[in-house]
Amino acid sequence: MTDKFKNVPVEKDTRILFRIEAKLGGYDVLYERWSWEGISAESLIFVNDDVPDLTDEELEQEVRKSPLVKKESAVTIKRLDAGYTFVNFNFETA
Numbered sequence: 001m002t003d004k005f006k007n008v009p010v011e012k013d014t015r016i017l018f019r020i021e022a023k024l025g026g027y028d029v030l031y032e033r034w035s036w037e038g039i040s041a042e043s044l045i046f047v048n049d050d051v052p053d054l055t056d057e058e059l060e061q062e063v064r065k066s067p068l069v070k071k072e073s074a075v076t077i078k079r080l081d082a083g084y085t086f087v088n089f090n091f092e093t094a
Helices: 055-066
Strands: 015-024 029-038 040-045 075-079 084-093
Touching: 055 075, 055 084
Parallel strands: none
Antiparallel strands: 015 029, 029 040, 040 084, 075 084
16 A cells, blocks of 8 residues: 555444555545445545545545446545545445
């Protein structure tokens, strides 16, 4: 993993099932598939400094362009003081 994503935090009790760096449009992202307390989902993680001018709505539109996101999926966005923005999608319960 490059230095850009080496400090991405993982919440307690979250299991990272798969993680890979990728590109979405012109943005560097970290893709994760994860599970937490019976919920599984996916995330595209951006470095905050790469997306300072994008609103949450614009970020969601950008992520929905990806074939990874199911059409009917809810999308949540969480901007962390740690320097990363998480866009979560494809939630499933066990």
